[in-house]
Amino acid sequence: MKRERVKDIATVAHRWANGIGESGQASNLFFEGENIYSYGYHFLIARHVHNSRGGRAVLVTQKTYSKSTSAHTTLVRQASRHMQQIGVPDPEFDAEMMFEEWYNQIKLIAGRLEHARKPEKLVLEIGRVYAAAESYAAFFAIEIPVALRQAGTIGDSEQYREMVRQETELKDAQLKRKRIEALRIQKINLKRWRNFETNYLITADGYDYLRFNTHTKRIETSQRVEVPEAIGRQFYTVVLDTLAAGGCTDCNLRLMDSYEVKAINAKFIQVGCHKISLKEIRSFTKKQGW
Template sequence: MITRFKQVHTSSMVAHLWANKSQPHARNASNSLFFEHSTIYSYGSHFPVAKHIEVGKKPVILFTTRCRSNTTAKHICYVRRALPPGRALPPGDTANVFYVDNVLAQCKIEHLENHAAYRATAAELVKEFAKATRRKIECFARLEACCLEANCYAQVFKLRVKCLDPLKLVGLTQAELDAKLKAAELKNEAREKLRVERDEARRAALEITNAGNVEQWIAGVIKTLPRSSELPVYLRTARGLVNSPFPRNGEDPNEFGAIMETSLGTTVPLEDARRALRVVLVCRERTRSWLRNGATLGATLQVGDFYVDLITETGDVVAGCHKIRWAEIERFAKSMRWL
């Protein structure tokens, strides 16, 4: 039986389908963002944004550090947001994301060139650290992260290069570094306190300002919501191709009907969302969390083209870049009369 896939999606959905390896290819309506198997491109095969590869059965993502235009930058943002939060360093079972100059690197020479770019970045960060006054701690943290990523890159691709040591690069002992960072920390404490207060006030104001837009979006009056990591994920019903991997009553899995849409731009079949709700309710009832590939309540939970990564004991759901609060799940379920 030939499996049929919906080919044309929104740019956000294309990025999510690629990140989750949900289907072999897809594109947006203008064909400006598309992927073929492991690689996702912006405006043509001359500009790969990111690529899935496997190194010794370990999943790895190579993500570009290049950018050519504002629209390409927007595509890069879509793809970056579709990646699961956090990076597994040192290499683990979760995909390692390496930000490199050459996404299509294959031979040793090309991987060595990517590693050389890490060294160049580290050299620039050393200069920033020497000049920094208010951001000295942040500069050293960025240098540490760059060195860690470079060393992990060398480990994954078995490159014979020197390990990058941030202490040696800045020419300090651990004691000297601690003294410098402590002095910077004392100066920054007062600023940090004010920053946290401002951020909390801004986040609260943003939610209040966005409240009217959320109501209109849920009602279907507006198509999209402003996307911010500071805003919660919201849910609504829409109309589209169901595309469920679980045909019901012998129906066509690509039937046109009601779907659930998230404020981040992804869609899943309503029936799959309702099935996932049952697992969420069990987690809340038992006061136990559920983890993908864990030992309880089944190994995986697929909702449409995507897999749930975590359900907390309070009912919050994490799936890729989505973290959906229980309050929003409960509101949506009640609106559908599932509760």
């Protein structure tokens, strides 16, 4: 877009704030439509926004970059002071990203409470951050996440520690649910892979799997490596002999002269980038009648 040149940066800010023209630039301050930038698209100072009730406001960045960008931000604030201004971490963020950033800001401030000489100053900082989140949520009529609401009430280090404890518990529970779901999906996909309904398998448990292709007489791994049946049987004998001798680490062996055998033990074998459980190997060889 070719921007209209204006006489100075104050005029740029004034025109943007009052919706005069589609674009404008003077020196390193410019606007295009609802957005006004300092130096380039990498630094969005502010943007006009509207809510479902017909209200208008300006989201103004709380970031600082340099003295000149700070001066530009001050100029934009002054030019748009006739409108509701909401300070935000980044005007480009969506609501979820905004709330997450405000939560992280409060967490960072609250983490200094325990050793602060004047903790009341930090509590005021927390209040200012949360007030911005409240203004944003009120304008768009959206609910503030529970974690951020709780963080906004922190007044001492004990409350901060409790917040961190709850956050840790929540994350652990989320990770556990994700892992359970990932393993459930793996079980379904593994069955499809074994039945040759697909040639691709992404695992969630950190292990690789085996199947036998009766047409090619080759053992296939879930990483799409193929091993001739005869070589596979020979290697299985090596695995059994090595286990009988107590296993090995950095085994000084290679499968098909290509894949380094890194470990053979009672739980798994590791060959190249493959890690296959002994349970999987025994199940596979039993099916093959080895």
